[in-house]
Every structure is written in structure tokens, then in C-alpha cells.
Amino acid sequence: MNSPVSTPLRPVIIGAGPAGVRAAVTLAAAGLRPILIDEAARPGGQIYRQPPAGMTRPPEALYGFEAAKARAIHTALAPYAGQIEHRTDTLVWNIERGALDLMHRTADGQPVSTVLPYDSLILATGATDRILPLPGWTRPGVYTLGGAQIALKAQGCGIGQRVVFAGTGPLLYLIAYQYAKAGATVAAVLDTAPFANRIRALPGLLNCPDTLLKGLYYTAWLTLHGVPLHSGVILREVAGPEGAVSALHWRDSHGQDRETACDGIGLGYGLRSETQLADLAGCSFSFNDLHRVWLPDRDAAGRTSVTGVYVAGDGAGIAGADAAEAAGERAALALLQDRGLSVDTARITVLDRRIARFRRFSAALWTAFPVPAGWAQDLPDSMTLCRCEEITVGTLRRTVQADAPTELNRLKALSRIGMGRCQGRMCGVAAAEVLAHETGRPVSAIARLRPQPPIKPLPAATIPADTAGEATP
Amino acid sequence: MSLLVRYAEQSRPPLRFFLDGQPQTALSGDTLLTAILTCANRLRQSEFTGENRAGFCLMGACQDCWVQVRRGNGPVERLRACSTLLEDGMSLSTSPAAPPVMTGDLP
Amino acid sequence: MTRHLRADVVIVGGGIVGGSAALFLRQAGASVILMERDRPGSRASGVNYGGVRRQGRPPEHLPLSQRAHALWASLESLIGEDGEYVRSGHLKLARSATDMASLEAYAARVENFGLGLRLLDAADLRRLYPMVGDSAVGGSLCPEDGHANPRLVSPAFSRAAAAAGATILDQSPVSDVRITTEGFHITSAQADVTVSAPVMINCAGAWAGELAARMGETLPIAVIHPLMAVTEPLPHFLDVSIGVEGGGIYGRQVERGNFVFGGGRGFAHPKAGAATDSTPPDYARPERHAALRLLAQGTGLFPALQGCTIIRSWSGVEAETPDHAPIIGPSRIHPGLFHACGFSGAGFQIGPAVGAVLADLVTTGRSVTPLDAFRPDRFSSPA
Ligand SMILES: Cc1cc2nc3c(=O)[nH]c(=O)nc-3n(C[C@H](O)[C@H](O)[C@H](O)COP(=O)(O)OP(=O)(O)OC[C@H]3O[C@@H](n4cnc5c(N)ncnc54)[C@H](O)[C@@H]3O)c2cc1C
Ligand SMILES: Cc1cc2nc3c(=O)[nH]c(=O)nc-3n(C[C@H](O)[C@H](O)[C@H](O)COP(=O)(O)OP(=O)(O)OC[C@H]3O[C@@H](n4cnc5c(N)ncnc54)[C@H](O)[C@@H]3O)c2cc1C
Ligand code: FES
Numbered sequence: 036m037n038s039p040v041s042t043p044l045r046p047v048i049i050g051a052g053p054a055g056v057r058a059a060v061t062l063a064a065a066g067l068r069p070i071l072i073d074e075a076a077r078p079g080g081q082i083y084r085q086p087p088a089g090m091t092r093p094p095e096a097l098y099g100f101e102a103a104k105a106r107a108i109h110t111a112l113a114p115y116a117g118q119i120e121h122r123t124d125t126l127v128w129n130i131e132r133g134a135l136d137l138m139h140r141t142a143d144g145q146p147v148s149t150v151l152p153y154d155s156l157i158l159a160t161g162a163t164d165r166i167l168p169l170p171g172w173t174r175p176g177v178y179t180l181g182g183a184q185i186a187l188k189a190q191g192c193g194i195g196q197r198v199v200f201a202g203t204g205p206l207l208y209l210i211a212y213q214y215a216k217a218g219a220t221v222a223a224v225l226d227t228a229p230f231a232n233r234i235r236a237l238p239g240l241l242n243c244p245d246t247l248l249k250g251l252y253y254t255a256w257l258t259l260h261g262v263p264l265h266s267g268v269i270l271r272e273v274a275g276p277e278g279a280v281s282a283l284h285w286r287d288s289h290g291q292d293r294e295t296a297c298d299g300i301g302l303g304y305g306l307r308s309e310t311q312l313a314d315l316a317g318c319s320f321s322f323n324d325l326h327r328v329w330l331p332d333r334d335a336a337g338r339t340s341v342t343g344v345y346v347a348g349d350g351a352g353i354a355g356a357d358a359a360e361a362a363g364e365r366a367a368l369a370l371l372q373d374r375g376l377s378v379d380t381a382r383i384t385v386l387d388r389r390i391a392r393f394r395r396f397s398a399a400l401w402t403a404f405p406v407p408a409g410w411a412q413d414l415p416d417s418m419t420l421c422r423c424e425e426i427t428v429g430t431l432r433r434t435v436q437a438d439a440p441t442e443l444n445r446l447k448a449l450s451r452i453g454m455g456r457c458q459g460r461m462c463g464v465a466a467a468e469v470l471a472h473e474t475g476r477p478v479s480a481i482a483r484l485r486p487q488p489p490i491k492p493l494p495a496a497t498i499p500a501d502t503a504g505e506a507t508p
Numbered sequence: 509m510s511l512l513v514r515y516a517e518q519s520r521p522p523l524r525f526f527l528d529g530q531p532q533t534a535l536s537g538d539t540l541l542t543a544i545l546t547c548a549n550r551l552r553q554s555e556f557t558g559e560n561r562a563g564f565c566l567m568g569a570c571q572d573c574w575v576q577v578r579r580g581n582g583p584v585e586r587l588r589a590c591s592t593l594l595e596d597g598m599s600l601s602t603s604p605a606a607p608p609v610m611t612g613d614l615p
Numbered sequence: 616m617t618r619h620l621r622a623d624v625v626i627v628g629g630g631i632v633g634g635s636a637a638l639f640l641r642q643a644g645a646s647v648i649l650m651e652r653d654r655p656g657s658r659a660s661g662v663n664y665g666g667v668r669r670q671g672r673p674p675e676h677l678p679l680s681q682r683a684h685a686l687w688a689s690l691e692s693l694i695g696e697d698g699e700y701v702r703s704g705h706l707k708l709a710r711s712a713t714d715m716a717s718l719e720a721y722a723a724r725v726e727n728f729g730l731g732l733r734l735l736d737a738a739d740l741r742r743l744y745p746m747v748g749d750s751a752v753g754g755s756l757c758p759e760d761g762h763a764n765p766r767l768v769s770p771a772f773s774r775a776a777a778a779a780g781a782t783i784l785d786q787s788p789v790s791d792v793r794i795t796t797e798g799f800h801i802t803s804a805q806a807d808v809t810v811s812a813p814v815m816i817n818c819a820g821a822w823a824g825e826l827a828a829r830m831g832e833t834l835p836i837a838v839i840h841p842l843m844a845v846t847e848p849l850p851h852f853l854d855v856s857i858g859v860e861g862g863g864i865y866g867r868q869v870e871r872g873n874f875v876f877g878g879g880r881g882f883a884h885p886k887a888g889a890a891t892d893s894t895p896p897d898y899a900r901p902e903r904h905a906a907l908r909l910l911a912q913g914t915g916l917f918p919a920l921q922g923c924t925i926i927r928s929w930s931g932v933e934a935e936t937p938d939h940a941p942i943i944g945p946s947r948i949h950p951g952l953f954h955a956c957g958f959s960g961a962g963f964q965i966g967p968a969v970g971a972v973l974a975d976l977v978t979t980g981r982s983v984t985p986l987d988a989f990r991p992d993r994f995s996s997p998a
Contacts, residue, residue: 074568074591081567087537087593090517131903132882144585148907163569175511175550175562182566182590190542191517217515278550278560299511309569422564422572424871425556438654438770445654448661448766456571456847456926461564488900492571492847492924494586495914499904555848555872574847574924584922586847604850 043154045070045120046370047135049127049312050159052080053356054348056108057363058157058370063115065371065378070120070151071112072127072137080161081181081349082356083108086189097188099213100249104356129488130315136488138497146497155343155374157366158313158331159359160350162306166461167202167410167468170418171273172302176280180303184210193219195299199283201225201270203404204305205250211262212253221262222297225285227304227407229267239399242392246355263295269407273300304406306353307464311486316344322479325401326352328464329483335387337366338373345370358393361386411465411472420469421462423455428469435473442482446470456492459484511562512545526599526610540589540600541566541573550602551575551589566590576601581609618808620782622648624977625801625812627789627826629655631765631963632955633818634772635970638693641779643978648810649773649781650803652788652822656769659820660963662931664843664865664877665765666856667964668705669730670757671721675988676940676965677728682984683968684759690768693967694775698768703867705760706735706744707858708751708916714860718755730757746852750915755860762856762867765963772970784808789819792829798951814977816953821895821934823942823956832948835994836934836957840881840899844906844928848872852919864909864916874920876913879905881930899930935959936994943969943989944976953977954991 046062048055051073062069071078077085083098083105094102094109112119122139129136134152141147164179171177178186178194180202186192187210197220200211211224240247257264267288274294275281282296313331314320319340320329330352337345347366348359365386368378416429434440434450443466446452452466453459459466463484471478520535527548534543541563544551550560551573563573573589578599584606601607624640626633629651637649649655667687669680691697709715722732733756740747740754747754777783787806792799798813819826824836853868866876881901906928914920936942936957946952953976955969962969968984975982 086517087539089520089537091519092516096516129903131900134903136903144579148904150903163565163567173554173559173561173564175560177564179565179567179570182564185566185590186512186542187515190512190537190539191515192512192542192546193515194512196513219513219515422554422561422570425554438774440654445657448657449770454927456574456924457569458927460569461572485898487927487929488903489925489928491568492574492588492926493907495846495907495910495920495923495925496585497907499907576922586922586924 043374044152046155046157047072047151047153048157048159049073050080050161050348050350051075051078051121052159052161052348052359053083053108054161054350054359054363055080055157055159056111057360058159058347058367059119060111060115061364061367062370063118065376068118068120070122072122072125074124074126076123077109078112078121079105079109084185084189085109090191092191101356126491127312128490128493130312131488138493146494147500148493148497149500153343155345155370156316157337157345157347157363157370158316158350159348159363160309160312162308162349162353163460164303165305165307165464166302167304167407167465168418168420168462169270169272170415171275173419173422174273174275174280175278176275176298177273177300177302180204180206180210180301183299183301184213187213187217193217193299194301195280195297196220197222197297198299198301199223199225199295199297200301201283201285202303203228203407204303205400205404206303208250208253208257210301212256215257215260215262221257223263223265223295224257225268225270225283226264226266226404227268227270228404229288232405233403236399236403239395239402242396242399246396305401305404306349308350308352310350311458311490313339313344313346313350314486315488315490317341318344318346320483323352324479325398327406327478335390336369337362338369343373354393354397358390358397361389361393365390411468414469420465421452421455423457423461424451426450426452431466431469432473435470439474440470441474441476443467443470443484444482447484453484458486458490510546511549512542514546523594523596525594525597526607528600528602529608529610534594538594540575540577540587540592540594543594544575544589544600544602548602552602553604555604563590576607578607578609581611620648620808620810622646622782622810622812624648624814624816625650625799625810626816626818627801628818628820628823629773629783629785630658630660630818630820631656631769631772631966632660632958632969633816634769634776635967636816636818636955636973637776637781637783637970638772638779639971639974640977641776641781643974645978647776647781648812649776649783650787650789650801650810651773651783651785654770654785655773655783656766659931659933660769660966661766662843662929663765663963664875665762665963666705666865667700667763668757668760668856668858669964670705670707670732670755670760671858672961673940674725674728677725677730678985679965679968679972681728682971683965686967686971687763690763694768694771695778696767696771698763698771699870700761700763700768702759702761704855705757705858706754706855707860708747708754709860710750710752712752715753718753718860722755731759732757744855746917746919748916748918756855760856772967789826792826794830794949814951814953816955816973816977818955820956821932823934823954825895827954830949830952832946834942834954834956834991835937836942838883838895839933839935839960840883840930841877841933841960842879842881842901842905842909842928842930843875843877844901844910844925845876846874846910846920846923847926849874849919849923853917857916859912859916864912866913874913874923876909878909881905883932895932897932899932901928901930933958933960940988941969942991943972943986944991947992
């Protein structure tokens with residue numbers, strides 16, 4: 036299938052968020068017939084996630100300032116319906132030797148796995164919350180920040196009546212605002228980042244003045260409506276009777292121990308790119324000091340170290356939805372160029388400039404809302420770090436003492452960290468911080484968890500079909 | 509006690525289902541997670557400590573929301589509650605026990 | 616500055632075989648240096664199924680396997696931890712009358728080796744193992760076979776050797792071997808160390824052929840990648856390790872509830888740029904549909920698996936010989952050099968005993984355990 040004489044395969048895009056949708060549309064506009072795959076039922080990705088059919092709130096109610104952009108992404112595919120094959124409800128669970136493994140369910144619910152060969156592939160897999168656990172974080176009532184937002188956006192539900200949003204990052208304020216607007220009581224917004232960081236980040240944040248203004252608006256609105264906002268805090272513990280949340284214990288920036296009563300907690304420390312598929316596709320990775328994670332190596336257009344494989348959007352490093360749209364389009368243009376097709380170079384210049392500006396902005400965001408320094412220092416041994424396998428910090432410390440593992444996969448082999456259903460999506464960042472702290476090495480020196488297929492649980496009843504055909508360009 | 513609170517979209521048509529053998533009502537368009545957590549305070553129990561769990565990420569990443577489901581008298585399936593829509597008449601279990609076969613009329 | 620170290624014996628490879636050889640050589644009083652490219656027990660020995668199984672091995676392998684059986688019994692005193700070793704029993708299922716007949720024939724053949732096999736007809740099987748579905752018509756139980764956690768056991772052998780006084784050089788890939796009249800001079804450029812010893816043992820697993828080739832000796836081993844996969848944790852339904860006569864799935868339910876299973880092959884995952892035809896890659900991955908196909912068999916055997924999910928799959932890099940028997944013994948061309956490799960997917964159970972016989976061979980020139988089936992010179996065309 037890779038012989039030079041054969042006609043190229045249909046390009047494949049994974050992820051129908053802003054990056055993937057823009058990539059698909061760009062390829063279609065150039066006359067190609069891309070295949071766009073997403074686990075979700077409808078396009079939009081995370082930020083522009085659409086509620087299931089039958090819900091009635093208009094985009095203005097769901098996406099606020101971003102309603103127009105959301106609508107544009109939701110309707111972008113329709114004009115190319117004959118050209119773009121959008122495979123919804125389809126999980127890419129593996130990449131092996133130039134072909135994807137896809138799982139979908141037939142009308143009667145039977146899971147089927149098909150093989151889709153590719154020669155050009157754009158990975159636009161987005162991001163999930165970056166989580167640093169605290170004691171009690173597995174209790175019902177504690178959700179990721181993103182999860183709290185999805186409940187509201189896609190289901191009209193909140194994670195409680197009296198909710199605390201804790202951690203760090205711009206989403207804290209946005210989601211607190213959205214909850215307050217929806218009628219919930221926001222008991223507090225607890226940001227671990229010192230306020231001074233935001234001042235320091237200001238010059239960089241001015242790269243995207245309108246986004247900065249929106250952020251300031253949410254903060255001002257919350258203050259005006261009496262929502263307590265605290266910066267520079269330390270999160271201590273989720274408390275409550277067994278199996279429930281009744282309060283969050285925290286320490287304020289003056290070192291005072293405090294307690295906020297609540298029945299729901301949204302927790303997150305910014306976002307973390309979903310990179311498992313890039314790993315399975317064989318892309319090389321480097322440690323990114325700014326994001327404190329490993330990211331696929333790429334050029335400015337999104338070309339990875341593997342010919343024909345591109346990354347775009349938050350899956351290639353967190354830069355936000357507008358950047359994702361630009362990066363999706365840019366990766367598509369690179370793909371077209373690499374196929375020897377002509378592209379609008381003026382457009383490339385515009386996109387490159389725009390992407391660079393978004394990158395400066397998002398770099399400033401990491402300055403404003405950094406991973407709390409010394410997070411791994413004072414954790415109690417009894418704290419659960421991995422919620423799948425229920426591995427505690429103490430177990431990790433004992434493993435480090437017994438074997439002196441120098442990298443995460445060894446720690447995984449000996450302690451089971453990252454071996455559970457989520458394969459380290461929730462605990463990986465925290466485990467890296469703990470291992471680095473315990474061994475006195477920088478996080479950059481302890482490698483990353485190797486993903487193992489299936490990257491998400493695969494039903495045993497899945498029927499393997501050997502190929503999916505789909506070879507027409 | 510319920511964990512999730514409905515703030516909007518409450519005029520959708522109702523759906524009926526069974527939770528641990530008891531009849532319950534949800535709304536069409538609800539995920540299994542929403543359906544369960546608007547009438548109960550857990551989705552599942554951890555396999556190792558038996559702790560109650562109620563999902564975490566709601567976006568198919570944490571995998572802490574797999575529940576056992578039966579449609580009619582069909583076999584038991586495990587489905588991810590945050591990314592599966594409820595269907596009328598489903599029988600769901602929030603414990604390690606398989607959801608019972610529930611046939612006949614829902615109230 | 617390059618360090619120069621000396622010992623009575625240098626071992627290359629810190630899998631279960633190299634680790635146990637180091638331990639037993641120390642116990643016999645030899646000074647030992649073990650060189651491991653990565654971390655001890657991180658390759659085949661650390662990623663395997665953990666089957667500590669004698670049933671099904673050819674009769675001529677059983678004396679070695681029985682010696683290992685005795686060592687496993689005292690594992691904790693040997694390596695300082697229990698390694699989750701349990702004698703759960705190993706139940707080999709027959710899915711047809713023909714398969715049952717071959718289980719019976721095997722039981723007759725190995726009668727004198729003390730495996731204590733018990734043949735079960737359909738009625739026995741239903742009574743003793745009600746969790747087994749209708750697709751099995753009978754089976755053979757080896758009550759004292761079992762399993763252990765390879766991720767814990769294999770590194771522990773090298774740790775125990777270190778505690779007994781062996782020098783373990785990890786992150787020390789061998790980059791050069793020089794042979795003089797005084798013995799072997801082995802360099803690891805990465806670790807900036809040279810080790811000299813009159814005796815060398817090649818325990819380099821799937822990479823043993825490459826190491827031997829550097830010394831001008833050909834070992835007929837091919838690289839294989841057995842498949843492993845695991846389901847989510849399930850309510851307990853199975854307390855015995857399972858195999859199937861005629862091949863196919865094997866599996867067990869671990870204490871935490873996951874069903875771990877294997878069978879079939881993977882493919883190699885070449886590390887960027889480095890893997891060549893003569894260098895086995897560092898990692899392997901399972902063939903895409905292998906786990907699903909195997910688990911479909913598994914669900915037939917165990918209805919309790921119905922509706923579960925697979926959460927991970929993996930593979931390992933292992934060496935196989937033409938007759939599926941390992942190569943254990945002295946080199947055909949270099950006095951003082953011993954090979955122990957080519958375990959053909961079954962070296963974990965015998966690993967501890969292989970270390971013990973290597974110590975025998977090095978210190979006394981012979982072993983009480985018959986090793987004829989494993990002689991390096993048994994293959995027709997020498998180097
Ligand atoms: C929960 C959440 C809420 C957010 N809310 C906001 C917000 O309100 N405002 C804001 O500015 N930013 C928000 N962000 C950040 C925002 O998501 C991103 O900036 C933007 O959505 C990135 O777009 P993207 O196209 O790169 O990825 P995404 O929008 O994340 O889209 C990725 C898509 O890929 C699909 N996918 C991933 N892996 C697979 C696979 N293996 N198989 C099949 N499909 C797959 C996913 O289902 C998803 O639809 C949020 C992020 C998250 C995680
Ligand atoms: C998936 C799988 C399942 C299996 N299941 C079972 C089972 O259930 N029961 C059973 O009995 N057996 C099983 N086996 C087989 C068993 O794992 C192996 O036979 C056994 O582990 C071999 O041990 P070893 O020490 O020879 O090899 P390894 O563990 O591979 O050790 C060799 C070591 O040598 C090192 N090395 C290589 N080259 C160099 C160099 N140049 N310099 C320094 N160091 C070097 C390597 O890094 C490695 O650590 C299985 C194997 C696999 C892969
Ligand atoms: S709640 Fe995280 S996967 Fe469903």
C-alpha cells in the first residue's frame with residue numbers, strides 16, 4: 036500500500052474538534068476526500084461539545100462569547116457532506132504498522148473492530164484535564180474541571196448545589212462563571228497559582244487581548260457576585276462522610292488553614308495533551324519544559340518525525356481553541372504540500388503568524404497558572420495516586436526505596452501505576468512528579484509511560500474485521 | 509440522595525430504567541451517568557476497596573464510570589456511563605452484581 | 616576514566632537466568648559481576664505471563680524443571696520476597712476426545728517424574744471447576760504448578776545476588792568483548808567500565824545470539840514475540856492457571872481480579888534507527904487482533920468473561936531454538952564461555968534452576984541435573 040505507483044489513500048483525521056474539523060474542511064476544499072474519525076456522536080470536540088440531539092438550549096446559552104465559533108465548527112462539515120466521511124462514535128484504539136484500528140458499534144450494539152490503512156494522518160486528539168490528586172479526590176462529588184463543564188454543557192446538570200472550583204488555570208474562572216450563571220452556588224474559586232504570576236504573565240497575555248479581556252470579565256463578574264476568589268492557596272484534603280463531599284480543606288496564601296463547605300468540587304491544573312496515538316504511530320517525543328510533559332516533536336506546520344503523520348490542536352501541546360483551528364488548517368496545508376499539491380502560500384504566512392501569537396499567549400498562561408511548585412513534597416503516604424488500581428503515594432515511595440527506578444515505566448512495572456483502565460491519563464503527570472521528587476531528578480529525566488493498545492478499554496465481544504476497504508483517494 | 513443537580517433542559521421526554529432492580533426515571537438525552545447520578549450517589553464500587561465511585565472526567569478519559577448494563581433479557585455488557593446514552597428499559601447495576609433481568613411493564 | 620573490574624565470573628544479562636546464576640555462583644563462593652544493558656528483569660523475564668508450569672514440558676526437560684520446582688518452593692528465602700508465587704494448580708483443558716487422549720498419553724509418558732497429574736473427565740471437571748464452560752470435555756490437573764508475578768520475581772533475583780555480594784552493573788550494555796588467554800574482557804562504553812574474568816556466561820536472552828556472534832559463534836536462535844493481554848478486574852471466578860491442549864489461549868485470574876491471558880505472537884517494535892536484522896528490537900507489540908481472537912476462545916471456556924473489556928496488551932522479546940529446547944552449556948569454541956539462552960517462551964519456570972546448573976557447571980564442571988537435551992553442540996552445523 037505504500038508503493039510509489041499506487042494512488043494515495045484518503046487522508047485520515049482523528050478528532051472532530053476545532054483542529055480536526057478545520058483540517059477536514061481544508062482538505063475537502065482542495066478536492067481531497069478525508070475520513071474524519073471521532074469517538075463522539077457529533078462534531079465540536081471538547082470546547083464546542085454538542086449536547087445530544089433533542090436538547091434545546093441555543094449555542095449562546097452553551098458557549099457564551101464563543102457561540103459564533105461553535106456554530107461555525109458545528110456546521111462546517113455539512114457543505115462537504117459528499118466529500119468528508121465523518122465516522123462518528125468510532126474509537127481509534129490502536130495504530131499498528133500504517134493502519135488504524137477502529138471500534139464502533141453496529142445498530143444493535145455489537146462492537147466491531149476494523150482496520151483502516153493510512154498514508155497521511157492528522158492527529159487532532161485534543162486534551163483532557165491535568166490532574167494532581169489530593170487526599171479524598173476519589174470521593175463521589177469530585178470531578179475534573181472539564182467534567183464539571185461537560186455536565187453543564189452537554190447534560191444541563193451541575194456537580195452539586197454548592198460547588199468549589201480548585202486547582203489552577205483559566206478554566207477555573209470560566210467554569211465558575213458558567214456554574215454561577217446556571218444557578219449553582221459557587222462556594223469558592225481556589226487557585227494554587229500566586230496572583231503575582233498573573234501580573235508577570237501580563238505582557239505575554241497581551242498577545243491575545245480579547246481572550247485576556249474575557250478572562251478579566253469572568254473574574255470581575257465573579258467578584259461582583261460575591262464569589263470568593265483566592266490565589267496562592269494549597270489544597271489539603273477533600274473531607275466528608277464516607278463516599279461523599281462536605282468540605283474542602285485548604286491553606287490560604289498567608290498560611291492560614293481554612294475550610295469551605297461544599298457538595299461538589301471541580302479540580303484541574305490546566306490541560307494535558309492526549310498523545311497516546313502519536314506514540315503508537317512511532318512519532319518521536321521531547322520533554323517540553325513549559326508544559327512539563329512529553330510532546331510529539333513537530334515542525335511549525337505540525338509535521339511529526341514520521342512521514343505523513345501530522346499533529347494539530349491541543350493534542351500537540353495546549354494552545355486553546357482558536358490556535359487549534361489555525362493549527363488544523365495549517366497541518367492540512369502541509370499535508371497538501373507534501374502530496375505535491377499547490378496551496379495558498381499567503382494563507383500559510385497568515386496562519387503561521389497567528390499560530391505563533393497563540394503560542395506566545397499560551398506560554399504566558401503557563402506562567403500565570405503554573406503547576407504548583409513542590410506539589411510532590413508533602414503528600415501523605417496514604418493518599419491514593421492512581422484511582423484505577425488504587426496505588427498510594429506510600430507504595431510509590433516504597434518502590435523507589437527498594438529498586439531506585441530511574442524512569443516511569445520501571446515504576447509502572449513494579450508498582451502497577453499506570454496499569455489500570457485509564458493507562459495513566461489521570462495519574463501519569465502526578466506519578467512523574469512523585470518519582471522525580473523522590474529520586475531528586477528533574478521530571479524531564481524520567482521518561483513517559485509507554486501506551487499499550489487498546490488505548491481505551493475494548494469490549495471482549497468486539498468482532499475483528501480484517502480490513503475496512505476504504506482505499507479510494 | 510442524588511449527586512448531580514439538574515439546572516437546565518428539564519422538559520425533555522422521560523425515559524424509564526431500572527437501577528439495581530428498582531424502577532427509576534430519567535430524561536431522554538441523558539447519559540447513563542446522568543441518569544444514575546440524578547437518582548443515586550454512586551455509579552460503581554472500586555474493585556479493590558469497595559469505595560463508591562461516581563465517575564470523574566465525564567469525557568471518556570478516566571475510565572472510572574464503567575457500569576454493567578442489560579437490555580431486556582440480553583447478556584450483560586459493560587459500558588462507559590459518561591459516553592453512552594440511556595435507552596428506555598435498560599437495567600443498570602452500580603455494584604459488582606450483574607444487573608437483574610427486568611422484563612414486563614415499567615411503572 | 617574507565618573503571619577496570621575483575622571477578623571469577625562475568626555474566627551478561629540480568630534476566631531471571633542471569634540473576635539466578637549470579638545468586639547461585641555467589642552462594643558457591645565465586646566472585647561475580649553481572650552486566651545488564653537496562654535494569655535487571657526488565658525484558659522477557661519481567662513481562663511474561665508468570666506461569667510456573669511443568670505440565671506439558673517434554674520428559675527430557677523435566678529433571679531441570681523439577682529442580683526449579685524445588686527452588687520455587689523456597690523462593691522467599693532465596694530472593695527475600697514472595698513474588699506473589701502461588702501453587703494454584705495448572706489445569707490443561709481438552710476440547711475434544713482426541714485432545715483428551717493426548718493429555719492421557721502425556722500423563723503416561725511423564726508418570727515417573729513426580730508431577731502428580733490428575734486426569735479429569737467431563738464429570739470431574741464440572742464438579743471441581745464449575746466455572747469452565749461446555750466447550751471443554753476434560754482436562755489434566757497438575758496441582759502443584761502455579762504462577763508468580765514476573766515483574767517482582769525477576770528483578771528480585773538480581774537484588775538478592777547483590778545482597779549476597781555480586782556486583783550488578785545496570786545500564787551497562789556490552790559494547791565490546793575481547794578474548795585473551797587470561798579470559799574475557801568485556802567493555803561497556805556507556806558505563807565506562809571494563810570487566811575481566813576467566814569465565815563468562817551469556818544470559819543475554821533474545822540478544823544472546825548477537826553476543827555470541829561477536830565472539831565468532833553461531834547460536835541457532837530466532838526472535839519471537841509472545842502476546843499477553845489483560846482484562847479489567849472481574850469478580851473472582853477462577854483460581855487455577857489454565858492451558859488448552861493443542862495450543863490456543865492460556866490464562867489465569869490474578870488476585871486483583873484481572874484475567875491475564877496469552878497465546879499467539881506479536882510483532883517487533885523497532886526502536887528508531889537502531890534495530891537491524893542482527894539486533895532484536897527492544898520492544899514488541901501484539902498483533903492487532905490476536906487478543907480479541909484469543910479472548911473469544913476464553914469466553915467460550917469461561918462464561919464469566921462474557922461482556923468484559925480488555926484494558927492492555929503487550930508482548931516481549933524472546934528467543935526460540937529449532938527444537939524449542941533451550942541452549943545451556945559450554946561454548947563449542949571458547950573454553951570458559953557458557954551459554955544459557957533460547958528458552959523458547961518457557962524460561963521463567965526453569966530460570967532459577969538454570970542459574971543453579973550454571974553455577975554447578977562453572978564451579979564443578981558438571982551438573983547433577985541431566986542437561987543433554989540442552990547441549991549447545993546438539994545442532995548439526997556448527998559455526
Ligand atoms: C473538558 C474541556 C473543556 C474545555 N473547555 C474550554 C472552554 O470552555 N474554553 C476554552 O477556551 N477552552 C476549553 N478547553 C480547551 C479546548 O478544548 C481546546 O483548546 C480545544 O477544544 C482544542 O481543540 P482540539 O481540536 O485540539 O481538540 P478537542 O476539541 O479536544 O477535540 C479532540 C477530539 O478528538 C477525539 N478523540 C481523541 N482521541 C480519540 C480517539 N482515540 N478515537 C476517536 N476520537 C478521539 C475526541 O473525542 C475529541 O472530540 C476545554 C478542554 C476540555 C478538555
Ligand atoms: C510474553 C511472554 C510470556 C512468557 N510466558 C512464560 C511463562 O508463562 N512461563 C515461562 O516459564 N516462561 C515464559 N516466557 C519465557 C520467559 O519469560 C523467558 O524464557 C525468560 O524470561 C528468559 O530469561 P532470560 O533471563 O534468558 O532473558 P531476559 O529476561 O530477556 O534477559 C536477558 C537480559 O539480557 C540483557 N542484555 C541483552 N543484551 C545485552 C548486552 N549486550 N549487554 C548487557 N545486557 C544485555 C537484556 O537487557 C535482558 O535484561 C514468556 C516470555 C514472554 C516474552
Ligand atoms: S467519567 Fe471518566 S471516562 Fe467516564
